[in-house]
Amino acid sequence: MLEATPQAFSAVYPILFVTQVPVRPDFTTIGSTFGNQLSDVQSATRGGDLWIRYPDGTLKNLTKAAGWGVDGFQNAGGIAVRDPSVHWDGKKALFSMVVGSPTSQYQVKTFYWQIYEITGLGKTETPKITRITTQPSNYNNISPIYGTDDKIIFTTDRPRAGEAHHYPQRDEYEEAPVVTGLWSMDPSSGLLKLLNHAPSGNFTPIIDSYGRVIFTQWDHLQRDQQADADTYDNAGYGTFNYTSEAATASKVTRKEIFPEPRAQEEAQGTNLYPHTFNQFFPWTIHEDGTEGEVLNHLGRQELHGYIPSTFNDDPNLTEYYGQYSRVNKNSINNFFQIKEDPKYPGCYFGVDAPEFSTHASGQIISMCAQLGRAADSITVNYVTHRDTASYTQAGGTPTVNSSGHYRDPLPLQDGTLVAAHTAYTYAEANSGASKYDFRLTTLKKNSSGYMVPNQLLTPGIQKTLSYWDPDTKVNFSGTLWELQPVEVRPRTRPNMLKSTLPAPEQAVFQKAGVDPVAFQNYLKTNQLALAVVRNVTVRDRLDKQQPFNLQVPGGIKSIATGGKAYDVSFLQLFQADMIRGLGGMANPKPGRRVLAQELHEGRALTANVGTNFMQVGADGSVAMFMPVNRATTWQLTDAQKKGVVRERYWLTFQSGEIRVCASCHGLSSRDQLGRSEPMNEPQALYKLLVNWKAKNP
Known part of the structure; x- marks a missing residue:
């Protein structure tokens, strides 16, 4: 035809x-x-x-x-x-x-x-x-x-x-x-x-x-710009919060963290x-x-x-x-x-x-x-x-x-x-x-x-x-x-990409006496992922919009210029919760919008010893358990848990995944001091693995 x-x-x-x-x-x-x-x-x-x-x-x-x-x-x-x-x-x-x-x-x-x-x-x-x-x-x-x-x-x-x-x-x-x-x-x-x-x-x-x-x-x-419009301009979008993601959740006044x-x-x-x-x-x-x-x-x-x-x-x-x-x-x-x-x-x-x-x-x-x-x-x-x-x-x-x-x-x-x-x-x-x-x-x-x-x-x-x-x-x-x-033409079928554990982290697993495969099986069984950052004080050379003179109290420093330096002590985790409603509490529109909430997903929170503030190691490293199949984000804070550097993206982890970032803002090639990506063996990962091994002999 x-x-x-x-x-x-x-x-x-x-x-x-x-x-x-x-x-x-x-x-x-x-x-x-x-x-x-x-x-x-x-x-x-x-x-x-x-x-x-x-x-x-x-x-x-x-x-x-x-x-x-x-x-x-x-x-x-x-x-x-x-x-x-x-x-x-x-x-x-x-x-x-x-x-x-x-x-x-x-x-x-x-x-x-x-x-x-x-x-x-x-x-x-x-x-x-x-x-x-x-x-x-x-x-x-x-x-x-x-x-x-x-x-x-x-x-x-x-x-x-x-x-x-x-x-x-x-x-x-x-x-x-x-x-x-x-x-x-x-x-x-x-x-x-x-x-x-x-x-x-x-x-x-x-x-x-x-x-x-x-x-x-x-x-x-x-x-949420609609919530801001409701607050400051009486826009009438009818934004509000549900108390949880549950179908039976109560409706409350809008709030954001x-x-x-x-x-x-x-x-x-x-x-x-x-x-x-x-x-x-x-x-x-x-x-x-x-x-x-x-x-x-x-x-x-x-x-x-x-x-x-x-x-x-x-x-x-x-x-x-x-x-x-x-x-x-x-x-x-x-x-x-x-x-x-x-x-x-x-x-x-x-x-x-x-x-x-x-x-x-x-x-x-x-x-x-x-x-x-x-x-x-x-x-x-x-x-x-x-x-x-x-x-x-x-x-x-x-x-x-x-x-x-x-x-x-x-x-x-x-x-x-x-x-x-x-x-x-x-x-x-x-x-x-x-x-x-x-x-x-x-x-x-x-x-x-x-x-x-x-x-x-x-x-x-x-x-x-x-x-x-x-x-x-x-x-x-x-x-x-x-x-x-x-x-409409034939194409060469690429090989499927597989994640591999980088050398510094392999070395840490070996020193801690933990088999990476056994650890990943634990993650899969418990619907968890692991995120590792080697040095959070390292910032990309072009990023001059967020603080880049960073130091861990009593630990590593990355000071590129004179002027103000910032202590970074914790990495605070957030998760994407479907709790923002629209259209008013009396007759809300169907569906929900995501809001950032402090990490509270039970398995990840328990694995992180009940906290969503992860301690930054003296070498600038952080290791934390993450929820899976849910968007997450984070920010670096000082010792008083006040924000210093924010992540700008939502990221999703898979069950059993071990994801390694050399720094919080992945380097384009060099950091503010002209250095390439950090290759230290993250101390925070070693501490996490030793504690995990003690609980899971």
């Missing part, structure tokens, strides 16, 4: 992509940066399909050829399709599809994105589409990819531990529904595993040529600047969920153009606005829709887009972050002009370099770059039809060296349809969006 005439561009391999009936507005709809997992017809209009473009340009509607979807009025058979991902052998693919639409006015029905597999991708083959029957059936499962062992890695809005009263998890920003993190599933048994608990969501995972699972994580570790204020009113009279934190950055984990970290330790110091400082009474701490040198001159705000370049392993294309108003489209960027490459040697390449990173303000005139907006960049095996493009440069309209008209195109360099649209991949795919939204009947007749291209 070949449905369109060939186009001029000749590819080496077929290209799989989806069509989508244009959506408006751009907030928690299918093309948005976050909250795009919603499956109602207003968020994901029905009528799109899964398509394939063969090398000669011929097109085939795969879902239609396999008997899925309907033309005209979108009824119970109406579909929307997203997130195609090709198997290692290039012969089949996963994608997500939602089936069903209201069949009459005012009909309210619940639909879910589910994962499907398609075979028969050849030009003369009849495609067959099968739902993965072992997946969670009452949640939105999206962005599926094949693991190296053929397990399926995906994102879903299933609650972290499956609690129905936690559905949906609400993000830390707008408190809108969001996916809960990255998961894996055995398609044979249905065994689920939470790889990364993300309070504000993970997006579009891939597995790169090294075997790393790379994805975009939304990091927004700060106080996150150690930094977000609002200026809270910061007054303290030595703290208000803390806000918001970014979508590339992260990586192993397929078993261990070793989670920002890709190559990249952080704000390497990528952002502005970073505020934490304290207002220390001249050593300075806000960053580009005044001191770093290798990367091209700052970015976010990094969406990551794809590895098949010609240059370890090099990645993505999109820097605003959080709202452009359907996650903006500027195409790239960076090379090969395994082991130092973060401060990584540069960002502006593939399209920087003027494409944001939208033209209302009433403004696009610059000569505003070539439109781009999303879903796809580097092909032959070196060609393909992307979804719209020439529209303004923000999406709030009423009427969408102004965006995404079409797949190849890109070419212009005279200034930036990429611009070249050849369209299709003649434009037209459709005439209608659907209930559900109150109003919507009629559409026009060109569909073309999104999320992926090359």
